Amino acid sequence: MSRWRSFGGRAAAWLLLTTVLLASCALADIPKTPGLSAGGSKKDKLKAEKLPPCKACTALVNSFRDGIKRTERSKHDGGDAAWEEERLGSYKTSELRLVEIQERLCQDVVRGEDQCHQLAEDYEPQIEVWWKNHQTTHPDLHQWLCVEQAAVCCPDGFYGPNCDPCPTCFGNGKCKGNGTRKGNGRCACEPGYAGENCDSCAAEHYEAFRDETKLLCSPCHRACATGGCTGAGPNACRVCRSGWVMDSGRGGCVDVDECLTNNPCTKQQFCVNNEGSHSCLECDKSCDGCSGDGPDLCDKCADGYDLRDGMCTGAETRSEDAAEDKPKTDDRTADDEETIATVEEIQPNEEL
Structure with missing residues (x-):
């Protein structure tokens, strides 16, 4: 009798284990919802x-x-x-x-x-x-x-637990905590402005306009380095950025023409000066060295190209030009001549 009980207990255990395994497999086969992760969807x-x-x-x-x-x-x-x-x-x-x-x-x-x-x-x-x-x-x-x-909340223009009035920030910033019961009421200035009440210009900006209630700050010219400027344009710079030099006579920054002072480009490139910098562009394929863009600005012609009328041209271009210069020939056949003669015979004389 005890053997039957032991067998029955083992059978029940196997049945329970099989049920758990089948349930686990079934759950594993269920496709996961797209976009869901352990932390849930973004929504x-x-x-x-x-x-x-x-x-x-x-x-x-x-x-x-x-x-x-x-x-x-x-x-x-x-x-x-x-x-x-x-x-x-x-x-x-x-x-x-x-x-x-x-x-x-x-x-x-x-x-x-x-x-x-x-x-x-x-x-x-x-x-x-x-x-x-x-x-x-x-x-x-x-x-x-x-x-x-x-x-x-507080009304707009007020902040903090007691809804105290915000500073004006001179119209160039926002009061921290504006409209809420939080914040300290200090001004968070917009870019280009500084000061406790945003009433002065930040570094590398100059005062373009000011009256009793309004201040307008504008950025210094790109030629100006750290140190700022006194006004608009490169002539108002205090210090020059790389690619510019200070004009000892007039003051202010003058663009350096790298193409003239020290051509930084390779033989198969030509130099173009930019404001504060330069660019190296590829020569035309007909050139072996060049001073600018196009086959008419080659130092000399590349292999397979010849100088013609001040331009480096290839064999293909010369063939096309020759074809255009060749006089056209009359390729009418004898049948065409006979047809034309017949038409002329039957055409009425306009002078009659």
């Missing part, structure tokens, strides 16, 4: 992304505003619109319209959709109060919800 990651409080509230408000636009031409579903407006109230501010907006709320949010849905649930009482009582008196939902009720 899933964007949905799960956590935004700063003000950005998250702003995303919710923008989605709600889109819902208002989407439903602005809608009305009650019944057949008698006038009766429904009288009995059920205006659809514009109706609970039915609010429900239709909320049904698709946050579905258009790409970054932080999950967070948006959570905020929609958390702020649902405030949104309903605004919808019923404050649409007319407080039409700006962002101001009412994100700034006043949730207190996660």
